[in-house]
Amino acid sequence: MTPFTSLTRRRLLSTGTAAFGIGAVGIAPALAQATEVALQLSWLHSVQFAGSYIAQERGFWRDEGLNVSLNPGGPNAPVEPPVVAGRALVGVSAADYASAAVEQGAPFRIIGVAMKKNPFAIASLPTNPVRKPADLVGKRIGMAIANTPVLQALCALNNVDIEGIEIVPTQYDAAPLVNGQVDCLLCWATDLPVAMAMQRIESVTMLMADHGYAVHSQTYIATIESIANRRADVVGLLRGEVKGWAAYEADTDAATDLTVAMFPDAGLDPATQREQARRQLPLMFPAAANTPFGWFTDESVAANIETLALLGREVSADLWDRSLLEDVYAQ
Template sequence: MNRRHVLSMMAAGAALPLTGGLARAASPLTFQASWINDAEFAGYFTAIDKGYYTAEGLDLTYLSGGPDVIPESALIAGKADITVTTPDTTVTAITQQQAPFKIIGAQYQKNPIGIVSLAKNPITKPQDLVGKTLAVPPVNVVSVEAMLKISGVDRASVNIVPYAYDPTPLIKGEIDASLDFTTNVPYTIKLAGAEATSFLLYDFGFTIFNDTLVVTTDTLKAKRKEIVAFLKASRMGWEENLKDPAVYPPTFAETWFKGTGREIDNEVYFNTAQKPLIEAVGGIFSMSEEAIAANIEALAAVGIVATRDMFDTTVLEEI
């Protein structure tokens, strides 16, 4: 999902220790994030700082994202080996542009995107949107339309207007609700002196992953060992980070989070809120057959034809 401001590139990695008198060079791998450096990527930052990628033989380059970054384009252009995307955009690229992509993991088992409203004028279910004004980023309109259709709400009964990731119109009462990350925006609204309530699109039928890990088929073939190492180290980073969501964000204040203009308390809130959306019985990044089927069904509701072969679960099996 492409949102707000851009930060500069950061990189990490080092050669492995001497073995038998010879230095074994680390394998280069580039990861493209979809957004600025915030808690959405805290697990990767933890893995970098803890040396997990280095221990797995990787020289990882981390590229932060922003509103002008299209993650899938970074793969096609050869600027990155692996990225995070949303299933709807990736599947659309596969079906409409014949993009050679494979979805190999899912950071968010439950998509954190949802409808945010003020507690004093609460919208707690899709039916509450009838006759209301909902601000939605253009890239996410299809997702909202899917939820409305699945919930039996007439699209014409909801006034959908463009949203620029600024909760000010909601706080001022100019709109009734907005679509945004439920893991983050309620905190911003609280800072402005208001209380927010929210619900996930996921909980009302639009059952798709988010921050799906995507590679090209060529990269998966040529760098499978490195991709497996990346997933292993990243899973370790997320597991460590989520043990206590309040621990690591403060340690990134002068490094990964520097210059974002966001409070560390905001990142702790975000990190805490995303924990239940990331953790899974099968392990972080896992994609169960039931979850994949739910993704395919939800995407079909808006005419996006996903098939099982677009999801490759074999890579995670090698961790």
């Protein structure tokens, strides 16, 4: 096993400024008179969800009258089924997965967006960099064949002839790039580039979101029924998330320390988690967005609809419901 395989990840086609005391680190502490709900995460526990851990550890959900269980996802634990079945009140999904589920009849709405900028990226080495989509022409790109629609969408958005790019099927690993088998990799900006950085290997990361690839990631989804009949609980859960992620933004190192302490058996490397937290920050709080955590605009929805169409997903703006965030920020 190469040193880069430790970050093999997910389904790939996810207030306050004081330091956080660790306190009781159980995932679902018993709270008297609290309403039991679950938040279904999209992947295994890691700093990717640190804002949620802060919300739980600092009692932000307790203040909303909620006892929130944080259920991990994983390669065999998709987000959407437990939300449809009512085992989770809210799930952390993505616009492409949510739209696919809706096409199959799932009654979902996207009610918040944690990552305003999609984390898909093209990683390359400084000696042969890919800094813009046009640089892909003549390159060998390592990727999963299942992600071909993602590359096709990027090329379509930037008038790049995909026929000029050689697709090389690879495992989700930085080794093919480091070893010279490919010229670049399709990956998340927060994992394989981090794996290389941990090995002191410099890389160039071209974020696809900076070149028109607009797909909301790490989105909050809920069913239409839950929005109608359990609105106060959904709003309370989102309000806790908003506060937790504000604290994360204020101090990613403290958020990392909390994550590692809460999951001592998860094999989380503190240095790697710290760097992932740092690189995740501009995806969740991009300076140009000028909107609060979770918020999405009509313009970003329109851009998502355009990109999703290139991925073969026909959706309308009705998939997104901003009214719950409006309730959150009204207070």
